[in-house]
Amino acid sequence: MSPPALSLHEKLNQLRQRFINQLPARLEKTTEQWQLSLKSSEAESRLAPDLHRFFHSLKGTGRSLGFERIALFAEQAEEALTTDPQRADIDTRIVNLLNQLKDELVYLQTHQGQQAAMAGLNSVEFPHQPEQKRSKRQRLIYLCDDEPEHINSLMHHLRCFGHEVVHFATTESFFNAVLTRRPDAVIMDVQFPHGQTAGTETLTSLNKLTGEQLPSIVLSGHGDFHSRLSAVRAGCDGYFTKPVKPLDLMLAIDELTSPISEEPLRILIVDDESEAAEYHALLLEEAGMVVQQVYHPNDALSALERFCPDLMLVDVYMPVCSGEELATIIRQQPEHVGLPIIYLSSETDSQKQMSAMTAGVEAFITKPVIPAELVSAVHLRAERLRLLRSLMTQDSMTGLYNHSTTTDLINKALIQAHRNGRQHAMAMIDIDHFKEVNDTYGHLAGDQVIITLARLLKTRFRLSDIIGRYGGEEFVVLLKDVSTEQAVKLMDNLRNDFGQVDFYAGEVSFRCTFSVGISDFPAHPSTQSLRLAADQALYRAKRQGRNQVTTSQELDHDASACE
Numbered sequence: 001m002s003p004p005a006l007s008l009h010e011k012l013n014q015l016r017q018r019f020i021n022q023l024p025a026r027l028e029k030t031t032e033q034w035q036l037s038l039k040s041s042e043a044e045s046r047l048a049p050d051l052h053r054f055f056h057s058l059k060g061t062g063r064s065l066g067f068e069r070i071a072l073f074a075e076q077a078e079e080a081l082t083t084d085p086q087r088a089d090i091d092t093r094i095v096n097l098l099n100q101l102k103d104e105l106v107y108l109q110t111h112q113g114q115q116a117a118m119a120g121l122n123s124v125e126f127p128h129q130p131e132q133k134r135s136k137r138q139r140l141i142y143l144c145d146d147e148p149e150h151i152n153s154l155m156h157h158l159r160c161f162g163h164e165v166v167h168f169a170t171t172e173s174f175f176n177a178v179l180t181r182r183p184d185a186v187i188m189d190v191q192f193p194h195g196q197t198a199g200t201e202t203l204t205s206l207n208k209l210t211g212e213q214l215p216s217i218v219l220s221g222h223g224d225f226h227s228r229l230s231a232v233r234a235g236c237d238g239y240f241t242k243p244v245k246p247l248d249l250m251l252a253i254d255e256l257t258s259p260i261s262e263e264p265l266r267i268l269i270v271d272d273e274s275e276a277a278e279y280h281a282l283l284l285e286e287a288g289m290v291v292q293q294v295y296h297p298n299d300a301l302s303a304l305e306r307f308c309p310d311l312m313l314v315d316v317y318m319p320v321c322s323g324e325e326l327a328t329i330i331r332q333q334p335e336h337v338g339l340p341i342i343y344l345s346s347e348t349d350s351q352k353q354m355s356a357m358t359a360g361v362e363a364f365i366t367k368p369v370i371p372a373e374l375v376s377a378v379h380l381r382a383e384r385l386r387l388l389r390s391l392m393t394q395d396s397m398t399g400l401y402n403h404s405t406t407t408d409l410i411n412k413a414l415i416q417a418h419r420n421g422r423q424h425a426m427a428m429i430d431i432d433h434f435k436e437v438n439d440t441y442g443h444l445a446g447d448q449v450i451i452t453l454a455r456l457l458k459t460r461f462r463l464s465d466i467i468g469r470y471g472g473e474e475f476v477v478l479l480k481d482v483s484t485e486q487a488v489k490l491m492d493n494l495r496n497d498f499g500q501v502d503f504y505a506g507e508v509s510f511r512c513t514f515s516v517g518i519s520d521f522p523a524h525p526s527t528q529s530l531r532l533a534a535d536q537a538l539y540r541a542k543r544q545g546r547n548q549v550t551t552s553q554e555l556d557h558d559a560s561a562c563e
């Protein structure tokens with residue numbers, strides 16, 4: 001059994017303990033360094049950057065972790081070294097401060113000292129953890145309705161889009177199900193099971209019982225004021241009059257249950273002081289972000305490549321190179337020009353802050369940070385980058401990757417697949433007789449077909465698969481770690497389901513089909529050759545009558561049979 005997850009306070013306490021445990025050794029080393037510098041005749045050696053940096057980061061991390069007296073002594077030592085290192089009494093001042101730091105450590109080991117330090121930490125307000133974001137695209141939908149024809153059509157469409165649907169015929173079974181497994185949304189007939197507003201009354205009692213509002217959509221045979229009012233009073237999110245167009249209902253369900261952002265924000269922290277990095281990581285992780293820490297500036301570039309962050313937090317004072325130099329190196333690389341960088345430092349001098357900002361960083365946050373402010377500064381800037389990135393990489397109509405991004409992502413995926421000996425399949429999908437759809441039902445109806453297929457692709461395939469709109473009514477999917485046979489099965493199921501979706505142009509309904517060509521990696525080892533082979537297979541599917549899936553393996557097989 002895995003141990004229970006620690007709370008933020010417990011994790012912070014562990015971190016504080018580690019900080020205190022390793023401090024005696026660091027103080028000892030610093031004392032030795034200072035003794036050595038006393039023996040040296042050169043004044044500059046007393047300004048050794050290591051010594052200065054030690055007191056500087058001790059000040060910042062000490063304050064962040066709630067050790068105010070440690071931060072105070074470190075601050076005084078830093079000041080003494082910075083402002084007047086030539087003073088006659090500098091030696092005794094530094095030795096005194098080092099001794100005071102050691103005494104403070106001894107005090108912190110006592111019960112009284114620990115309680116005093118805890119009081120400092122408890123007074124800090126931490127941001128609340130946001131509601132858990134959904135990682136899956138599949139939703140659990142409860143359907144309470146008793147018109148058999150209506151139920152079948154709705155269940156079919158909901159399942160087509162990859163949702164799990166459970167139908168209920170009685171209030172008791174519905175109540176029990178909600179209490180044991182909470183759904184993502186409820187579709188409720190207003191008269192379920194009997195009575196003019198029985199359905200909305202059921203929802204009201206359930207919400208009272210659980211103390212939480214269930215996302216819900218009400219279906220009604222009529223749009224009379226009384227039943228609409230009962231739905232509003234029950235806190236329902238939507239109201240549809242029958243007959244409901246399943247696609248409209250699908251859109252409402254999507255809107256009701258979609259997460260704002262599917263992927264948590266990714267933040268890279270570069271800080272040579274591991275406790276400081278870990279403290280800031282804890283705060284951001286608590287707010288739902290994914291954080292990676294790097295303790296050496298020279299590892300930052302490779303971490304950028306591997307981790308692809310949405311924002312970078314950089315400590316200003318580091319050995320080897322400063323935060324400012326690191327930001328300049330990163331900005332010189334075209335692929336990272338837009339990456340938001342925030343400096344973190346104990347520097348309070350605004351003049352110095354301004355000069356550090358010249359490398360085009362977004363903001364300067366002073367340690368000790370106010371947790372809620374750090375989270376909101378990071379969140380705001382990282383989300384903005386996400387939005388800009390999505391405008392550049394996504395097709396505006398469908399939200400799928402556009403042509404160039406799809407090609408880039410497939411190129412990268414194939415490089416990895418080569419390295420790891422993995423097997424992928426590419427599917428090229430093209431809607432059949434689409435010109436005719438536009439000509440018969442109008443361009444808007446055609447757009448509806450394209451958007452629906454895009455949503456279907458998104459809900460039916462994994463987040464790790466690459467799904468793009470190659471242009472017009474043509475789509476591509478790179479299905480990772482599947483064989484041709486598996487890809488054919490998946491695509492055939494999708495093709496069957498799509499063929500049963502009812503589209504509407506005004507009151508006229510129609511259906512559409514698509515054809516698919518599949519090629520396989522590593523038999524076709526590059527994006528170009530995969531694409532060509534999938535295209536040829538698609539062409540054959542069209543020639544053979546459309547509404548079918550064909551593979552490049554069939555083509556190869558036929559070609560060798562002809563030889």
Ligand SMILES: Nc1nc2c(ncn2[C@@H]2O[C@H](COP(=O)(O)OP(=O)(O)OP(=O)(O)O)[C@@H](O)[C@H]2O)c(=O)[nH]1
Nearest residue numbers: 430431432433434435436438443446447472473542
């Ligand atoms: N509504 C709509 N139509 C589009 C869009 N992009 C491309 N099209 C249309 O899609 C149609 C594609 O037609 P064709 O390439 O001739 O193929 P098809 O009619 O689908 O026939 P087959 O592929 O042979 O089954 C053209 O009429 C384009 O104008 C779009 O974003 N929205």
